[in-house]
Amino acid sequence: MATEAAVTAQEALDQDNIIVARDVHKWFGNFHALRGVTTTVGRGEVVVVIGPSGSGKSTFIRTVNRLEQHQQGDIFVDGVEMTDDVRNIDAIRREVGMVFQSFNLFPHLTVMRNITLAPTKVRKTPMDEAEASALKLLERVGIPEQAEKYPGELSGGQQQRVAIARALAMNPKIMLFDEPTSALDPEMIKEVLEVMKELAASHQMTIVAITHELGFAREVADRIVMFDEGQIVEDLPPDEFFNNPRHERVRRFLSQIL
Amino acid sequence: MATAETWQPAPSLPPPRIETGWIGWARANLFGNWLSGLVTVVTVPLIVWAAWRMLGWLFGTADWTLIASRPQQYLIGLYPTELAWRPLTGWLLVSILFGMAAAMWGGAARRIAIGYGAVTVLLGVLPYGLFHEGVVMPWWVRAFILGNLLTLGIGYLLGMNPKTGRPRNFVLGGIAIYVLLLLILIGIPGVPGMEEVAPRRWGGLMLNLILAVSGIFFAFPIGVLLALGRRSNLPVVKVLCVVFIEVFRGVPLITLLFMSQVLVPLALPANFPVDSVTRAAIVITLFSAAYTAENIRGGLQGLHPGQAEAARALGLPGWQVTTLIQLPQAIRNVIPAIVGQFIALFKDTSLVYIVGMLDILEMGRSIVQGNVQFTDNGRENLIFVAAVFWIFTYTMSYVSRRIERNLGVGRR
Ligand SMILES: Nc1ncnc2c1ncn2[C@@H]1O[C@H](COP(=O)(O)OP(=O)(O)OP(=O)(O)O)[C@@H](O)[C@H]1O
Numbered sequence: 001m002a003t004e005a006a007v008t009a010q011e012a013l014d015q016d017n018i019i020v021a022r023d024v025h026k027w028f029g030n031f032h033a034l035r036g037v038t039t040t041v042g043r044g045e046v047v048v049v050i051g052p053s054g055s056g057k058s059t060f061i062r063t064v065n066r067l068e069q070h071q072q073g074d075i076f077v078d079g080v081e082m083t084d085d086v087r088n089i090d091a092i093r094r095e096v097g098m099v100f101q102s103f104n105l106f107p108h109l110t111v112m113r114n115i116t117l118a119p120t121k122v123r124k125t126p127m128d129e130a131e132a133s134a135l136k137l138l139e140r141v142g143i144p145e146q147a148e149k150y151p152g153e154l155s156g157g158q159q160q161r162v163a164i165a166r167a168l169a170m171n172p173k174i175m176l177f178d179e180p181t182s183a184l185d186p187e188m189i190k191e192v193l194e195v196m197k198e199l200a201a202s203h204q205m206t207i208v209a210i211t212h213e214l215g216f217a218r219e220v221a222d223r224i225v226m227f228d229e230g231q232i233v234e235d236l237p238p239d240e241f242f243n244n245p246r247h248e249r250v251r252r253f254l255s256q257i258l
Numbered sequence: 259m260a261t262a263e264t265w266q267p268a269p270s271l272p273p274p275r276i277e278t279g280w281i282g283w284a285r286a287n288l289f290g291n292w293l294s295g296l297v298t299v300v301t302v303p304l305i306v307w308a309a310w311r312m313l314g315w316l317f318g319t320a321d322w323t324l325i326a327s328r329p330q331q332y333l334i335g336l337y338p339t340e341l342a343w344r345p346l347t348g349w350l351l352v353s354i355l356f357g358m359a360a361a362m363w364g365g366a367a368r369r370i371a372i373g374y375g376a377v378t379v380l381l382g383v384l385p386y387g388l389f390h391e392g393v394v395m396p397w398w399v400r401a402f403i404l405g406n407l408l409t410l411g412i413g414y415l416l417g418m419n420p421k422t423g424r425p426r427n428f429v430l431g432g433i434a435i436y437v438l439l440l441l442i443l444i445g446i447p448g449v450p451g452m453e454e455v456a457p458r459r460w461g462g463l464m465l466n467l468i469l470a471v472s473g474i475f476f477a478f479p480i481g482v483l484l485a486l487g488r489r490s491n492l493p494v495v496k497v498l499c500v501v502f503i504e505v506f507r508g509v510p511l512i513t514l515l516f517m518s519q520v521l522v523p524l525a526l527p528a529n530f531p532v533d534s535v536t537r538a539a540i541v542i543t544l545f546s547a548a549y550t551a552e553n554i555r556g557g558l559q560g561l562h563p564g565q566a567e568a569a570r571a572l573g574l575p576g577w578q579v580t581t582l583i584q585l586p587q588a589i590r591n592v593i594p595a596i597v598g599q600f601i602a603l604f605k606d607t608s609l610v611y612i613v614g615m616l617d618i619l620e621m622g623r624s625i626v627q628g629n630v631q632f633t634d635n636g637r638e639n640l641i642f643v644a645a646v647f648w649i650f651t652y653t654m655s656y657v658s659r660r661i662e663r664n665l666g667v668g669r670r
């Protein structure tokens with residue numbers, strides 16, 4: 001995978017790469033949050049993103065479905081360039097599912113309706129079909145009996161699993177996770193990680209996950225990417241990342257969080 | 259140690275007994291410390307004394323003949339007596355909605371419908387004439403009023419039927435009844451018995467209710483649009499909405515009502531067919547819409563930004579993010595404020611006396627002033643009118659509290 005070397009236009013169109021970022025810059029006012037991020041993610045790859053707080057991890061994965069706009073550089077997702085073109089953005093968002101730290105379930109809708117909303121409104125799936133597949137998804141994440149409850153009636157771990165089911169309901173090609181377990185109590189982290197592991201193991205979709213669950217990273221990641229100060233400082237398979245990182249910065253960071 | 263000790267959770271005990279009964283309550287709340295004891299000792303006798311005098315007046319000295327002899331004016335103002343069957347018919351239609359609501363939502367809606375039905379029966383069997391002043395109530399008026407029980411029942415059946423008892427039908431039925439009611443009251447030129455009765459001649463409680471319902475009916479959607487417009491990315495839309503909201507919030511309603519009579523005609527062709535009542539209704543509606551808009555905008559601003567982000571990340575287009583995710587939550591969060599706004603609107607309908615309309619308050623005042631025998635009954639009149647207003651506003655805030663409670667349960 002090319003990280004340090006500039007990604008060529010050829011790579012952008014390469015069918016094997018589902019996400020291609022070339023020299024991406026992003027400013028919040030005067031604050032330079034992303035300072036030239038270049039990376040590619042292959043189809044079916046599982047990438048774990050780590051890095052200190054404020055290093056730009058969230059900002060980067062949010063540029064992938066354009067919840068944030070980058071100001072310089074190019075991002076291609078599934079061969080489509082992320083620009084201001086609303087049709088492109090909507091097309092990409094349908095293919096990219098996202099799971100947030102704070103779940104962001106819709107509190108005024110039942111669990112079932114949370115999951116069926118986007119398929120019925122965006123993909124125009126008939127309601128009965130959408131409900132049937134929502135039930136299957138709830139079974140997959142282990143809480144089929146909660147369908148008619150409201151999010152506020154569920155535990156944090158259950159809510160996050162519903163949020164995963166909601167994202168999966170659109171049949172996305174890519175799933176983005178932004179610290180999905182860091183708002184959870186310890187005993188609930190495991191149930192969410194189990195679901196994520198199962199997803200990763202199925203190899204049906206590309207996963208980019210920001211998480212500091214290193215056990216998870218070691219077990220399922222193809223690569224670990226570390227951000228610092230708006231840049232990628234390291235990008236290696238887990239074995240090498242933990243045992244033989246090229247940068248001293250990685251060691252220092254690992255010693256801080258372990 | 260032969261076996262590991264098994265862990266036993268402590269038994270769950272009932273809470274410690276607190277003093278109950280009214281003595282315990284009084285000790286805790288009225289004489290908790292010396293200061294609250296002092297306050298109690300001073301204020302309670304004052305309250306009892308004032309209440310005693312008030313009750314003595316209400317049931318002793320006060321003379322309610324005024325109210326009993328002029329119910330028609332209080333209800334429909336100077337609407338022609340021989341056409342009173344038209345408002346009565348409108349009343350019958352409205353009862354259908356009460357019945358439907360009771361069947362569809364139960365709980366508070368049912369209790370309100372029961373109270374409503376009880377009041378209707380009471381009015382229907384009163385010994386004196388509700389209409390046709392001074393005459394014993396004609397049988398057909400009684401039939402009309404008691405007929406509300408029938409239409410209430412019809413509404414109830416419609417509401418119970420799973421085919422017809424849907425919120426959508428309730429809203430559509432409400433709109434249809436609203437339009438029909440206005441048509442019946444105004445009349446259809448050329449149809450016998452349906453002579454035109456200009457809105458200028460409407461009055462009494464009927465006028466307050468029509469103005470309030472029209473106001474709420476239009477102020478809510480206009481307020482939603484204004485709130486969204488104020489957040490719009492289009493500068494023109496945004497500026498227009500801000501100017502509109504700030505102008506209508508910055509000027510007293512009385513001033514706006516005067517302006518509607520004096521200034522608006524200047525801007526319209528000389529014989530533009532908008533009478534002064536309609537103009538007043540429009541001003542009240544827009545005034546209320548400006549406040550509703552600010553309430554809803556507050557609700558939108560209070561939402562977690564993650565809600566819109568999650569919706570956008572799912573691929574929902576912008577307008578659906580607004581209508582399906584943000585608005586429902588924002589409106590739910592500001593229901594108490596909006597209901598408060600509508601209560602204010604209902605009370606403000608009394609201000610139409612400024613444009614010469616005889617709403618219930620002004621009607622009462624002119625009965626007192628225009629009849630020598632009632633000149634001493636100003637107090638009775640005011641108390642009666644205040645009680646009528648209070649019954650309606652209290653019902654509204656009761657409904658609001660119930661809605662809040664029903665929406666609040668575990669759904670945040
Ligand atoms: N909307 C915003 N406006 C201004 N500054 C922002 C905004 N979003 C992020 N930033 C800043 O950009 C930097 C990168 O933020 P980002 O959220 O990407 O960090 P992160 O690596 O995800 O950190 P964390 O682990 O705390 O989530 C931070 O310094 C943050 O303060």
Ligand SMILES: [Mg+2]
Nearest residue numbers: 057058059178
């Ligand atoms: Mg972050």
